[in-house]
Every structure is written in structure tokens, then in C-alpha cells.
Amino acid sequence: MSTKPPILALRGVNKSFGPIDVLHDISLEVRAGEVLCLLGDNGAGKSTLIKIMSGVHQPSSGVIEMDGAPVTLPTPRAAQESGISTVHQFGGTFPLMSIGRSFFVGVEPTKGFGPFKVYDRKRANAIAVKAVQDMGITRIDDGDRLVGGLSGGERQSLAIARAVHFGARVLILDEPTAALGVKQATHVLRIVNEAKRRGLAVVFITHQVMHAMAVGDHFAVLIRGAVAADFKKGEKTREEITDLMAGGASMANLEAEIEGYMASHDGHPPKVA
């Protein structure tokens, strides 16, 4: 498998907005059936990186490769057509649409002919519900329900199922678990595993180390726009990753500082302003 070129690879990608360098010499790759976790604190450049991979921004320099060949992704539409699908934090973006209708936005199935070609509600609903259920979310069984009535996890799952159904090869998940409760997050992680099992390459962006470790095969930590660490599953512990994200040893320092404060203040933790 490793002889095959990665589905999506970035080679020495830089991005600057005017005089500000946002991304510096980023090299990453993700293969079929593999989950690449992109970790990083707020402001580390994660969202810019996603936007480059999904065709919103162009890299200032460096190359994006798909299947070993360099590509340009001038628009989000172009990225989608090459099989790169991005699912954002809140999943379904049309909260007041039915599941069936939002699943097929832009590619609605029709029946009839000529000017009487009508939207095929039954078929759209059936396909959408089946796609979601196949991904393991069996609670969704009515395609007429409005997307806004679903839970956050269900919405994410619907969006991922949609991407998988329409032949995505690379799935970019932007903080899919950030706004979710524990149980909901577990649902989404299960769906990520299912997508991986089906041979998709998944880029999973998060700052929740636990979630990353649950599904990730490969990890990259982003600090101030550069890849600070790049390692495989099992090579680092949770604490090490958290420290890395927070910028080296600062987390350990902070803990030591608090302990020192408590020791000199009768065991009270420092007041938070």
C-alpha cells in the first residue's frame, strides 16, 4: 500500500497574506484508508491550511499533489470535483431544508420529462436515509425531517455520509467534534472510522487530543504555521501531544507554577482574573 502515491500531498507549501506569513513550508501527505490528524491551537494556521486543501485559497508557493501528480485547486468547486470534500463544524448548512433535499442540493434526482421534470422526493429521501444508515446512524429514518431538527452529531454524520455518497476520496473534517457532547462526538468518530474503512483518506482537524488519538493513524502538530511534529500512531503519549500543541514544555511549566503558588498560599489555587 505504501508503494502507491498518497491521494493528497502538500509539498513545501507556503502561504502569506501580504507581509504576514501564515503557513511556512508545510509538507503533509494522506493515503487511502488513513486518517491524518491535524492538531494545533487556535491561530496555528489550521483553517488556512484547510482552505488551501479545499480550494478556497491558493498556496503562495509549493505544490499540491493528488495521486502523485501536481494539481491546482482554483475554486472549492474544482476541489470537490477532484474528490476533495470539506465538512465544516456545523455540518448541514441548510438547517431549514429536509434531509432529502439538503442531501441532494445541486444534484437533485428528478422524474418525468421535459418541462414536467419534477424533484423526486421519495427517491431522494430513500437514498439519503440509506446513505446515513449505512454509515451507522440508524436513528435517522425519515428523509422529510428538517436538518435543523437533528442533533449536532447527526448533522455531522449526514454531511459526512453525503460526501461519501458523492464519491469523495479525501474527506476534510474541520473540527467535527468541537461543539459536541461526549456521546455525540463518539458517533462522529465512529463515522470517521467507517469512512476510513471504506478507503477514504481523511484529514481530521481538531484540538481535542483524545478524539484525534481515537481515530488517527498519522499526526501532525501545527505551531505558528509550521509543522512542529509529524509522527505515527503510538509514537507519542497524550501528554506529549498536548504539550506540543501548547508550544513545547509550557504546559508542564504552568502546572509547576500553579503547584508552587498553592504551596505558598495555603493550598489555594491562583485567582483567575
Add this chain to the structure above:
Amino acid sequence: MTISSLVRLPGMGALVSLIGVVAFYVIFGGVDVVTLGGAASWMNFAANLGIVAIPVGMLMIAGEIDISVGAMIPAGSMTVAVVSGYYGFPIVVGMLAALTLGVIVGTINGILTNRTTVPSLIITLGTLVAMQGVILTAAKLLTGEASVAITAPDWAKTIFGQLITASHQIIILWWIAFALVLGFFMHQTRVGNWIFAMGGDRVSARNAGIPVAKLTIGLFILSSCAAAFVGVCQAILFNSAQVSGGMGIIFNAIVSVVVGGVLLTGGFGSVFGIFIGTLTFAVVNQGIYFTQIDRNWSNLIIGIMLLLAVGMNETFRKLALSAGRKPTIAR
């Protein structure tokens, strides 16, 4: 049709409002339902308003608004009156001129909305005022009058401006036809679904390959032309056209659309709802003349009823979101 699918219909709130309004007039106003039901006044009012309200509502579903329709009604009737009445061209030419004006104004509205970040409320406010100026100046320059007479041939009268029964305007039938065609378009075709998607999230809709810019222009053209059409019908019916404000129709159309369950911020609504919303507004507005209620109260009653109707929509929208949700199984 299950209860939950009924509740999801965006027109449900409007339907309940309509029933409530009629019930109010019957109980407190002593109105005879049969007299009210057959009366022409509110039907004529609803039809003239409704033909404009449907495209305005479609724009609102798409996340935009068009208030220049207020100027397009007098613009439509003035155009047909000047071209066919004053200059004596065939009525078809006058009508085409009015519709062409609608296409031009709609295109300007659409292009400005696409190219700038200015809200369409402000853009169409600009074209509204500008068109009022254009109509007045053009009418004065070309005819020297602010009121122009027009005599339409019989066939045009029959189709666009006759009274069926002594007082019902033929435009009622046009309104019903408009509602059926546009209802089919919005809810049964792919393009209709795209319009909902645009209102839900314009950027995502564009990313999904929906021709957002073209549809925006098309919807503005539709609303301008619908307003011009109403103007043409009025000129043919009344045998004359005046330079008039037409400001009332803007608020009436928006109120009808909102009472009809369309979300002001876009992405939700239905043509059926707008139709019922227009009916409700017309009954509220004209029905008071059938009651024993002192006319001086009319605006207060209208205001309260509208607030109630909108509140009802809010409730129904919440119900729609939760309808069909599985009861949580206790473990």
C-alpha cells in the same frame, strides 16, 4: 399526511391565522360568512397584491428583498398608457414595453446585488426612488400630464381587465394561475430547491454548483415584471394610469409574505403559504368594512392580528424543526 408532515408545511401558520381572522370577524364583528366569502373587495385586493407578493416572497426565500416593486406597478401602467394610449401603438406593444422595463429594472437590481455587498433592501430602495422620478419626469415630458388615458381593445379587456360577475376583477384568475405555476416551480423542480439553498447559505449553494448569480437576477426580473404586469392590468381595467406612489404595496407585500410563513432571513417558506398569507392580510384589511366595528379601530386590529400571525409562524417553525424527532428512549 401525518400530523408531523402537516406541521412542517410553511403555510400552516398562515392557514391557522386565516381561520382565526375570519372567526374573529364572525364572532366579534357580526359578519355573515357567506357575504364575506363572496365579496369582491378583498379578493380584488388580494389578487393585485398577491401577484407581486409571490415573487417578492421567492426573493425573500432566496435571501434577498425587492421593494422597487412599489414603483414598478405605476411604472407598468404608465408605460402601457403612454405607449398604447397616448401614442396609439397596439396594446401588445405597450404591454411588451412595460414588461421590458420590468426586465431592465430587475436586471439592474440583480446585477447590483451580485456585484456589491450592499443589502438588496438598500439597492432596491434606490431603484424604487429612482423609478418614481423616471415615471414622473417621463410622463410630464412625453404627455405633459400626470394622468394618461388608455382605451384597450375588447380582447385585451377580456383577458386582462374585465369584471367577471359585476365586481370581481379577472386578475383574480391570473393570481391563482401565478400561484399554481410558481408553486410548482418552487416546490417540484430542481431550480426551486436551489432557491431554497441560496437562502439557506449562499456560499455553500455556490460551492454546490448552483448558479447563484443568474438565479438572483432571474428572481429580480420576475418580481419587477410581475409588478409591471399588475400595473398593466390596472391601466386596462380603469382605462387610465396615474403617476402614483405605490408605496403601500411594498409593506402590504412584505407583510403578506411574512404572515405566509416565509423566514425574513431566507431559506424557508412556501408559495402556498404566501398565497394564504395574502388572503389573510386581505381579509383583515378589507373585512373590517363588513363588521359593526368602528372603522377607527381598523389599524389597531390589523396590527395586532399581524403580530399574532407572525407569532404563530414562529411557533410552527419550532414545531417543524422538532417534528418527527424520535422520543428519547430511557435506559
